[in-house]
Amino acid sequence: MLNDIFIKPFVDMFTAPDFLLQVLWEGLVSGILYALIALGFVLIYRSSRIFNFAQGIMVVFAALTLVGLHAMGVPAWICVILTLGVMFVLAVSIERVVLRPLVGQPDIILFMATIGITLFLIGLGEIIFGGENKVMITDELGIPTDSLVLEPWGGLLILEQKDITAVVVAALLVVALLAFLNKTRMGRAIRALGDDHQAALSVGISLQQIWVLVWFIAGIIALVTGIAWGARAGVSFALEVIAYKALPVLMLGGLESITGAIVGGLLIGMLEKLFEIYWGQPLLGGNTETWFAFVLALIVLLFRPQGLFGERIIERV
């Protein structure tokens, strides 16, 4: 037993390095997509202290809008622009109809409101687009769908070009987001609002404008995530379930930290895959990915309750 836990997995990694690389690659692809979803949560939480339960359904809604518009004969790249427009209208509507009347209410009320948004978007999505599985317009968007077959150390490593594209686009999106938050006036306003609400309002930062902006950015992230996941296994309401994978990422990385979301996503993506392949499947019958990330996050929380990158909260009593 001790051999199976402490020695055999490492021997397997060493004897089949191409397989290890494949495992790490699959973990990286999953991880970057978890990080993207987590980023959507973090951005909204930082600026408004709202835990956005609707982030998962926003992924579905954005992807459905994209493929739905294309099914109506709209060219692919126009669909992307129109979908961004829909996500902007959604952000404005959420701010006007849901959030603005609830300013000053306890956090739990705002959280419940996002559950309401989720249910509304599920219903709206089903009425407009139906619940059937739809094919992502991968070719039409110019996303390559072939595989790169490599033979490192005489072994086999298969890299899907659409996964490579997802990783590159996600990385560019993160870089652009960081640049926006750190180098632009609006970005600094979002950060200021996250650091101190009252102080930010006192220097004239508009809460309404910032909320619209962060919900719109969360919408852009949702669209990119929807395209990447949809290209893997189609667009359906099942995509919403994937958003729950971001919860341990947030626990691990910290609800307020963009770096935490990225590092947490990558860590969870790769570690859960390594654990599943080398320990979970041989020793525990598999399917450890459903709980591994939560256990990992709980262990981190035992030592750092604010998460790896969260801010330590010190309250005077």
Added chain:
Amino acid sequence: MKQFKRLAAVAALGALMGTTAMAEGLSTPNLAYRTGPFAATGIPIMNGQADYMAMLNARDGGIGGIAIDFSECETGYNTEKGVECYEKTKGSAIVTQPWSTGITLQVLPKTNVDEIPILAPGYGFSPMADGAVFQWAFNTPLSYWDGASIILKYLSEMGDLNGKKVAFLHLDHPFGKEPLPYLEMKAEAMGFELLPIPVGLKEMQNQSAQWLQIRRERPDYVVLWGWGAMNAGAITEAAKTKYPMENILGVWWAGHDADLKLVGEDGKGYKSVSWSFPNPDAPVMADVKKYVIDAGKSQTNPEEMEGVFYSRGLVISAILAEGIVVAQEHAGKPDISASDLRWGLENLNLTEERLEELGLTGMVPPFSTSCSNHTGHSGGWILEWDGAKFVKASDLIMPDSEAISELEMAKAKEYAEANAPWPVNEDCQM
């Protein structure tokens, strides 16, 4: 003709009974799932079920002169919601259609108390076939163990399974685990290595870990016990890892056209067992089109009508409708009770001739039920994806009834003892 006369008599009787029953109709609620992660699988089946009943109402004024009140309660394939739906709809219902193995297992003891038949065609708990123990439950025309048996028979025809490795890729859910006792028994008897690979609900669309395991273990065959988004996830991963499609064989819920259309040509050679098959030339299809689709009473789109799942929905409602017909004839009245329907469902005799009369030629194999056999064990076909649609790849294959019935009876007894006092049908001697 004799049957027609009997039906006409029942219809006349129905007309005499007045308008109250006509207005209310026979309540046959469906615990449907048109939303949630499994919606893509549910929608065409639910549409087929609803359209068949709507066709009977429009064409014949219902069954035996009484309208069918076919309502839906949305569960989202969630077991808790399913139980709520059962409680909400059971009042006047003559049947319940739970639409999930999880929900079926939950309502199974309740239906004994409420005395409402469960109709779970092609799903649910396989030992429900033992009608003496499960008086109120019906899983016609094939159980999951039948399905597993047909798959093993087909694989054996391709070569002896002794010494082979068979991966069992399944949803980590009561539905996915259901055939395990049978597969484990057969693995020992036939000498193959069974490799169960569970897929969690959150991993349905990202099965890279499961397919990495398949790549490492190199099984000779993959038996896919998938549902909803899991099927598309598995088939795309199989295409990605270059696993030979012709060595993957799925259960009937993993044979959905829409799932395969996601991979198109890459899915060529993929197979699925099925107890139903679309026949666009069947008279029932023309009637559904005339009375329901063209009349604007349906949510179905033309592409969906050509698929395996839509036609399965039609067949499921046809089985229920036939149960109602048999019950009405036996009871001598159209407004039958749940108990009457139970009698009807355990005296089904869907012969080739009767299927032809119903306009269902080629859409379901013939089968019959009895008080001791609530499944019928009709046998199934192997369907193969040709890159654009499913085509038949085998003649009708019958399950290994001897091995299955032994296991069914043992597990049914085990269930009854674990849930004692469990009422059994002591009058059933067959």
